[in-house]
Amino acid sequence: MSRFVVTNVGPATSVQDAGRFGAQRYGLTPSGAIDRLALATANALAGNPPFTAAIELGPFGATFTAQDGPIRIAVAGASRSIKIDDRVLPLNQSATLMPGERLTLGAAREGVFSYLAIEGGIQGEAAFGSLSVNARAGLGAPVPRPLQSGDHLHVRAATERSEHALPPLAPSPDPIRVVLGPQDDEFGDAVKAFLDGTWTISPTSDRMGYRLQGPVIRHQHGHNIVSDGTVNGSIQVPGNGQPIVLMPDRGTSGGYPKIATVIGADFGRFAQIPPGRPFRFQAVSVAEARRAAIAFAALLRDLPARMVDVAHFEFNVVALQNANVAGSAVNAVDARTWQSETQQDQQP
Secondary structure (H helix, E strand, C coil): CEEEEEEEECCCCEEECCCCCCCHHHCCCCCCCCCHHHHHHHHHHHCCCCCCCEEEECCCCEEEEEECCCEEEEEEEEECCEEECCEECCCCEEEEECCCCEEEECCCCEEEEEEEEECCCECCCCECCECCCECCCCECCCCCCCCCCCCEEEECCCCCCCCEECCCCCCCCCCEEEEECCCHHHCCCHHHHHHHCCEEECCCCCCCEEEEECCCCCCCCCCCCCCEECCCCEEECCCCCCCEEECCCCCCEECCCEEEEECHHHHHHHHCCCCCCCECEEECCHHHHHHHHHHHHHHHHCHHHHCEECCCCCCCHHHHHHCCHHHHCCCCCCHHHCCCCCHHHHCC
16 A cells, blocks of 8 residues: 655635435435546556546645655646656556655646546545535545545555556547536527637636626526526526526536537536637537547547557667757667767777
8 A cells, every 4th residue: 555645735726526316306416527528537547447436636736745655647638747756657548656755736828627536546436426525515535525635545655567658649639518408498588698709718617617708698588597507518698698607516406497408428528628719519419429439438438548658768869969869860769879978988
């Protein structure tokens, strides 16, 4: 057993897995990872099932230290700097921390959330079938709150195997796809304004809901309805006409009309849009949303097959500096071709 020590951490960093299922009718919020593709990618690289509990990192940086044994990690999701002591680690690549080594993650540069998976997962007692943290509900493990400096996570020691990488997927510039309803008939011509408008996400957004900034969406019959069920991606429109997209820590029911719902295949892509970046919505049919869901499930399933082994090279820095790489076409990763100065070369 090893320990993964939280040395320094910003807000909005917590343990998340796939979430809790089957009890929303009792008011139990699902929680879980905001970007399931990024979670599954990090876990595939770490050698875990796709939705094993991992550390969900918000837009700020964090530092962790390995203790008591080696720890294999992988980071996926929003781009950020990653270092093990002074060694740079690319995104979407696994690596092993030896005891005493420090993992330093910078602030997100593109996107919002990253996922730090650990081989063997994070040890904790599940609540309603999940380790996912929901601080408002007091649920989650190993602590029912966001991570804080000084927390110790118990994890399994790294196994003997090669490291892996996954080629990054190109970000899609397409609009966020939605299925209209279930109360789009409450908005009349405002549905067109919703689809034609350019939107940004407010900095006041969180894991409960993303507040949108854009055109004012007018109700035809007032903004109160009989409360009904919600899902991830439900887009409620309160009285001020500025929509709120419900996220995994949402309430399980709500009393504002819902103009549309972000489809499951685009939910993680939507969640990674940083505040202030403009985007648009596109309405699709239920059949198209279903096809997108099937394709997304296939993408998750095929992640392990897309992994490649990471080749490691031991560099003789002095010899490499003396190598005339350009002039003699020396192979910089093949030590047999390096040209280093001999004692005779150094004589006047």
